[in-house]
Structure formats: structure tokens, C-alpha cells
Amino acid sequence: xxxxxxxxxxxxxxxxxxxxxxxxxxxxxxxxxxxxxxxxxxxxxxxxxxxxxxxxxxxxxxxxxxxxxxxxxxxxxxxxxxxxxxxxxxxxxxxxxxxxxxxxxxxxxxxxxxxxxxxxxxxxxxxxxxxxxxxxxxxxxxxx
Numbered sequence: 683x684x685x686x687x688x689x690x691x692x693x694x695x696x697x698x699x700x701x702x703x704x705x706x707x708x709x710x711x712x713x714x715x716x717x718x719x720x721x722x723x724x725x726x727x728x729x730x731x732x733x734x735x736x737x738x739x740x741x742x743x744x745x746x747x748x749x750x751x752x753x754x755x756x757x758x759x760x761x762x763x764x765x766x767x768x769x770x771x772x773x774x775x776x777x778x779x780x781x782x783x784x785x786x787x788x789x790x791x792x793x794x795x796x797x798x799x800x801x802x803x804x805x806x807x808x809x810x811x812x813x814x815x816x817x818x819x820x821x822x823x824x825x826x
């Protein structure tokens with residue numbers, strides 16, 4: 683199984699990320715987002731950040747998750763290379779929600795080591811979606 687692949691897109695960056703579980707798919711999507719900006723081999727795990735978000739469905743949660751990573755990149759001046767994601771169901775039907783708890787590893791930006799090819803401005807809802815066949819698959823378009 684490939685973790686993710688980049689697809690042809692006219693102006694922005696589009697990718698699909700895969701996983702045998704929802705957590706693995708979301709972790710691979712975060713890796714694809716960051717690899718679009720900077721080579722992950724140049725990122726040492728020196729610090730960790732915790733992300734906790736909740737949403738009514740998996741697509742909303744995935745969008746918030748990737749948007750939060752872009753927000754952390756901008757506000758913390760940090761780059762990330764490891765993403766450990768856990769999902770839990772919260773509440774009872776019909777008010778059930780999905781909660782994401784993630785540990786993100788990375789370091790503060792060092793322009794001597796971190797060369798940026800592109801900078802992601804935002805995650806978009808354009809062509810955004812999640813499907814489950816043999817694997818979980820998320821498709822994402824990044825505004826660059």
C-alpha cells in the first residue's frame with residue numbers, strides 16, 4: 683500500500699492519502715500535506731504538539747485536522763514529520779461525534795535546513811472527500 687500520491691491539478695496541489703484504518707489515513711494525509719511543502723527527511727522530532735478536535739462526521743473532522751496542522755505551522759513556526767492519530771466516538775446516537783487526539787512531532791523552522799518549495803495557505807473543500815473500499819482514502823486539494 684502506498685501512503686499517499688499527488689494528482690494532477692492546474693493551480694493547486696491535490697493528493698490522495700490511504701490507510702487500512704481511519705487513523706492511518708489521517709496520519710498519511712498530514713504527511714502528504716507537509717511533504718508538499720518541505721522534505722520530511724530534513725525534519726527532526728525535537729518537540730511535540732497535541733491536537734484535540736471533535737466533529738459530527740469523519741469528513742468534517744479530517745478537514746479540521748488538516749486545517750489545524752496548517753494553523754500550527756503558521757503560528758508555531760514549526761515543521762512536522764510524525765503524526766500519531768487516535769479517534770474515539772463520543773456521546774450516543776443521534777448526538778454522537780468523533781473525537782481526534784493526535785501527537786505531532788517536529789521542530790521549529792530552521793531555514794538553513796528546511797527548504798520550502800511551496801507554502802500551503804489553506805486546505806480547501808474543493809473535491810474534498812473520503813471513501814472506503816479495500817482501504818480508506820481521502821482526497822484533498824491544498825491552496826498554495
